Amino acid sequence: xxxxxxxxxxxxxxxxxxxxxxxxxxxxxxxxxxxxxxxxxxxxxxxxxxxxxxxxxxxxxxxxxxxxxxxxxxxxxxxxxxxxxxxxxxxxxxxxxxxxxxxxxxxxxxxxxxxxxxxxxxxxxxxxxxxxxxxxxxxxxxxxxxxxxxxxxxxxxxxxxxxxxxxxxxxxxxxxxxxxxxxxxxxxxxxxxxxxxxxxxxxxxxxxxxxxxxxxxxxxxxxxxxxxxxxxxxxxxxxxxxxxxxxxxxxxxxxxxxxxxxxxxxxxxxxxxxxxxxxxxxxxxxxxxxxxxxxxxxxxxxxxxxxxxxxxxxxx
Amino acid sequence: xxxxxxxxxxxxxxxxxxxxxxxxxxxxxxxxxxxxxxxxxxxxxxxxxxxxxxxxxxxxxxxxxxxxxxxxxxxxxxxxxxxxxxxxxxxxxxxxxxxxxxxxxxxxxxxxxxxxxxxxxxxxxxxxxxxxxxxxxxxxxxxxxxxxxxxxxxxxxxxxxxxxxxxxxxxxxxxxxxxxxxxxxxxxxxxxxxxxxxxxxxxxxxxxxxxxxxxxxxxxxxxxxxxxxxxxxxxxxxxxxxxxxxxxxxxxxxxxxxxxxxxxxxxxxxxxxxxxxxxxxxxxxxxxxxxxxxxxxxxxxxxxxxxxxxxxxxxx
Numbered sequence: 001x002x003x004x005x006x007x008x009x010x011x012x013x014x015x016x017x018x019x020x021x022x023x024x025x026x027x028x029x030x031x032x033x034x035x036x037x038x039x040x041x042x043x044x045x046x047x048x049x050x051x052x053x054x055x056x057x058x059x060x061x062x063x064x065x066x067x068x069x070x071x072x073x074x075x076x077x078x079x080x081x082x083x084x085x086x087x088x089x090x091x092x093x094x095x096x097x098x099x100x101x102x103x104x105x106x107x108x109x110x111x112x113x114x115x116x117x118x119x120x121x122x123x124x125x126x127x128x129x130x131x132x133x134x135x136x137x138x139x140x141x142x143x144x145x146x147x148x149x150x151x152x153x154x155x156x157x158x159x160x161x162x163x164x165x166x167x168x169x170x171x172x173x174x175x176x177x178x179x180x181x182x183x184x185x186x187x188x189x190x191x192x193x194x195x196x197x198x199x200x201x202x203x204x205x206x207x208x209x210x211x212x213x214x215x216x217x218x219x220x221x222x223x224x225x226x227x228x229x230x231x232x233x234x235x236x237x238x239x240x241x242x243x244x245x246x247x248x249x250x251x252x253x254x255x256x257x258x259x260x261x262x263x264x265x266x267x268x269x270x271x272x273x274x275x276x277x278x279x280x281x282x283x284x285x286x287x288x289x290x291x292x293x294x295x296x297x298x299x300x301x302x303x304x305x306x307x308x309x310x311x312x313x314x315x316x
Numbered sequence: 317x318x319x320x321x322x323x324x325x326x327x328x329x330x331x332x333x334x335x336x337x338x339x340x341x342x343x344x345x346x347x348x349x350x351x352x353x354x355x356x357x358x359x360x361x362x363x364x365x366x367x368x369x370x371x372x373x374x375x376x377x378x379x380x381x382x383x384x385x386x387x388x389x390x391x392x393x394x395x396x397x398x399x400x401x402x403x404x405x406x407x408x409x410x411x412x413x414x415x416x417x418x419x420x421x422x423x424x425x426x427x428x429x430x431x432x433x434x435x436x437x438x439x440x441x442x443x444x445x446x447x448x449x450x451x452x453x454x455x456x457x458x459x460x461x462x463x464x465x466x467x468x469x470x471x472x473x474x475x476x477x478x479x480x481x482x483x484x485x486x487x488x489x490x491x492x493x494x495x496x497x498x499x500x501x502x503x504x505x506x507x508x509x510x511x512x513x514x515x516x517x518x519x520x521x522x523x524x525x526x527x528x529x530x531x532x533x534x535x536x537x538x539x540x541x542x543x544x545x546x547x548x549x550x551x552x553x554x555x556x557x558x559x560x561x562x563x564x565x566x567x568x569x570x571x572x573x574x575x576x577x578x579x580x581x582x583x584x585x586x587x588x589x590x591x592x593x594x595x596x597x598x599x600x601x602x603x604x605x606x607x608x609x610x611x612x613x614x615x616x617x618x619x620x621x622x623x624x625x626x627x628x629x630x631x632x
Binding site: 073081129130142144146151152153154155156157158159160161163164165166167168175176177178242246249250251253254255256257258283284285286287288289291292 | 389397445446458460462467468469470471472473474475476477479480481482483484491492493494558562565566567569570571572573574599600601602603604605607608
């Protein structure tokens with residue numbers, strides 16, 4: 001038996017075929033071309049899956065089903081309430097469309113929930129019953145895995161940890177609200193804090209390392225300069241760690257998971273950042289819940305979207 | 317078929333027998349006398365259950381099982397990691413003890429989780445698939461109900477929402493940490509804020525209503541004075557509503573429940589408080605998650621502990 005996993009993105013769509021051990025035996029990437037509408041896009045995805053099956057001499061009947069990760073809230077593993085970057089209508093039943101096209105069982109979920117499921121079933125949280133995966137990128141997203149299933153929530157936004165408030169009337173967030181976790185601890189949150197500080201202090205390695213071009217600043221520059229001992233940048237990493245500890249601490253207090261998996265660009269800083277977070281966490285999370293908590297980075301990398309989407313078919 | 321529900325408290329233990337419709341057909345209260353040890357206490361509880369069955373002419377064989385709500389974190393519906401107010405050892409397998417005494421299937425959970433389960437199965441959240449119940453009393457506890465089951469968490473502290481941090485380095489909490497939801501929005505949190513304000517302003521109805529005896533101040537006095545138009549007390553209710561909105565907002569963003577049920581003394585202020593919370597929530601919770609949220613007070617009252625404990629036997 002085989003599974004297909006689809007990671008539908010604004011520009012490109014990654015598609016893979018997995019064997020029963022969860023290994024990707026074949027994968028490809030196609031342009032999403034969402035302007036042609038959902039039917040056309042899904043038909044082209046199905047054509048790509050069939051081509052891969054042929055190339056691997058797999059009988060179409062041996063494909064058990066298709067999972068899709070989609071940027072937007074998904075209800076009942078089926079209906080996408082709204083698409084983040086697509087000119088598609090609200091409330092489209094993508095699973096039903098895909099089943100009509102393919103004749104195959106199809107399940108859909110939000111792309112970050114799918115990554116969380118991938119890490120829980122095949123990745124860093126494999127073997128744990130309760131895990132939370134937090135993606136620290138341009139924004140902050142998350143997925144909560146409990147006993148074989150990711151929490152979708154009432155309207156498909158379960159696990160949207162990025163918009164918990166850390167500061168009352170705090171920094172403006174992209175969502176329009178203020179004080180969100182994402183406004184502080186995402187890559188964007190860290191960079192905007194750095195830019196604000198660089199405005200009044202240019203006498204540091206970070207400023208030098210970007211040749212004074214503040215518009216080019218990325219989170220990676222800050223971690224690199226901090227690793228070289230730049231105290232200005234070390235302070236910024238502490239800022240990141242402090243807010244990360246507060247946000248993760250709240251998640252840990254409320255959910256009491258066994259493990260928290262971190263993904264996205266910020267997590268690539270690795271133990272240099274995570275050790276600071278681990279040190280600060282006991283101040284922020286309920287003692288019973290934080291005592292044995294495991295914090296680690298994801299290990300599926302770019303495959304998380306495909307593997308997690310395929311794993312939707314395995315959900316309880 | 318019948319179920320027994322037990323609400324084990326520090327001083328008194330409430331015990332009830334429920335019929336298949338979830339109605340309490342007989343209930344009683346006995347002294348817990350925990351100093352005699354767990355075996356003795358559980359044996360006395362079993363004796364009380366058998367007595368009620370006899371009085372109702374119910375055959376012991378028709379009792380399907382026993383559920384117990386206990387003040388402390390519970391792992392696997394069985395082992396109590398530590399007892400909040402009892403001189404009993406850590407990590408006692410209470411379910412196993414009770415099964416040995418009674419020969420009946422027994423399930424155990426934390427007392428607040430049990431209340432959440434009761435409200436979800438028989439009470440204010442009946443009919444909803446995802447609900448969160450928050451108990452606003454001396455402290456703040458909570459329980460998260462998802463698809464037929466309350467979230468226990470890795471170490472039995474799932475739903476301990478009272479210790480999420482609302483303010484970095486904020487007010488000292490009873491747990492030893494700072495800035496906890498509970499330190500602001502519990503009855504205790506409201507009263508200590510009131511006391512702090514009364515220290516510098518005694519020219520208000522609230523001060524008069526307690527005859528200047530600040531040591532007697534309770535949350536109820538504040539709500540009562542606010543309802544009579546005392547602006548000092550109305551400000552305090554706004555303080556309560558603001559922190560309640562921030563805490564509940566975070567829970568709503570992370571879990572995306574259909575309904576939040578509020579219990580405990582503070583919730584008795586009813587719509588006077590809840591309308592303010594509903595008004596403030598859209599500033600604090602992720603828009604997708606808060607749009608159709610229902611906020612209401614629990615409706616099981618003192619029966620929540622017994623009914624929820626019995627409902628443990630019905631969990632998926």
